[in-house]
Amino acid sequence: EAGVTQFPSHSVIEKGQTVTLRCDPISGHDNLYWYRRVMGKEIKFLLHFVKESKQDESGMPNNRFLAERTGGTYSTLKVQPAELEDSGVYFCASSPAGGFPYEQYFGPGTRLTVT
């Protein structure tokens, strides 16, 4: 069974540009999460999808970030326009509905560098 995949693995963009990150969860997982780790600090929650619906988006930093999950399958996270402080590693995770409580499976992350 394929794990959580993320694309691209690394992105370097200039301030003011737009970047779209993609996450493909494990097939059949209803829950999909986005997290971010900035400059070696703690990993912070961004948002949580249940199927195609946003269950919790309390961690989204501002309206420059837009997340979607088309048809309850893959998800995209768009940053527009990017700022220097958006640099970091963006992780996606998924978990099945009714699975072991709270266990989430993580992707390898996308390293975003804004210059």
Added chain:
Amino acid sequence: GDSVTQMEGPVTLSEEAFLTINCTYTATGYPSLFWYVQYPGEGLQLLLKATKADDKGSNKGFEATYRKETTSFHLEKGSVQVSDSAVYFCALSSNQGGKLIFGQGTELSVKP
């Protein structure tokens, strides 16, 4: 709000040394507790977990016990190997199916 604090790194040990990485938490209710590990170039992997007080999670020689009285979930291993070099994250979840709250991560380097 809920939070996790873990000891700062980097931690450097010699092979076969004893490892402790401290983790304490603040949470309302009864959270589940986790240790995740990130090996170089890879994503986070669940290392072990505990869902209620006094539970002990264990995997690959690592152990951690959920201590409600001290709000702690310290990670231990009796004899580390070079292959244990990684970044270790303590985390909690207060809500079923909900978000994880992580500590800042502790980088472990094990030298031969």
